[in-house]
Structure formats: C-alpha cells, structure tokens
Amino acid sequence: MAKSLLFPEFKMERDQSRCISCQVCVRQCANDVHVYDQGDDKVTSREEQCVGCQRCVTLCPTNAITVKKQEAGIRPNANWSTQHLRNL
Ligand code: SF4
Numbered sequence: 064m065a066k067s068l069l070f071p072e073f074k075m076e077r078d079q080s081r082c083i084s085c086q087v088c089v090r091q092c093a094n095d096v097h098v099y100d101q102g103d104d105k106v107t108s109r110e111e112q113c114v115g116c117q118r119c120v121t122l123c124p125t126n127a128i129t130v131k132k133q134e135a136g137i138r139p140n141a142n143w144s145t146q147h148l149r150n151l
C-alpha cells in the first residue's frame with residue numbers, strides 16, 4: 064500500500080507489556096484497524112483507518128490501548144472543513 068502524505072487523524076498506542084494478544088480489539092473494531100500476526104503473536108494497528116471512537120480502548124481487558132488525536136493533524140480553518148482538506 065502506498066504511503067499517504069496525510070498524518071493519520073488519531074494516534075494509537077499499545078502497551079506491549081500489558082497486551083495479552085486476546086484479539087478483543089481485532090474483533091470489535093468496525094474499521095479493521097487492529098491486525099493480529101500469528102507468527103509474532105502480536106497485534107499491530109493501521110492508524111490511518113481509525114475514527115477515534117474509543118471502543119477498543121473501552122473493551123481491552125488489560126487497558127493496553129490509548130487512542131489520541133494527532134497533534135500534527137490539520138489545523139482548524141474557517142473556510143475548509145477537515146474532511147474537505149483531506150479530500151483534496
Ligand atoms: S484487546 Fe487489549 S489485550 Fe487484547 S489484543 Fe487488543 S490490545 Fe491486546
């Protein structure tokens with residue numbers, strides 16, 4: 064997949080010392096953000112697909128996930144909405 068020039072809108076952090084690879088987040092995210100790698104027995108994230116709903120944060124049994132708004136996102140603009148700027 065080609066790298067996007069836009070920063071993902073949300074930043075995903077997974078505390079690997081807490082994650083037990085239960086895959087609850089993989090099954091519950093409607094946007095397929097979390098991906099389980101069977102070989103490594105680890106879960107990784109595709110942040111660019113995250114909409115920041117916090118569902119995975121709430122459902123993770125070990126509180127391993129943090130989802131925050133990206134600081135380097137698009138600045139507020141009186142004429143153009145964030146969605147318009149992303150669609151350019
Ligand atoms: S729900 Fe939490 S503990 Fe389970 S795989 Fe996802 S991050 Fe790891």
Ligand code: SF4
Nearest residue numbers: 092113114116117119
């Ligand atoms: S915050 Fe919502 S969209 Fe983002 S990874 Fe978690 S469940 Fe998926």
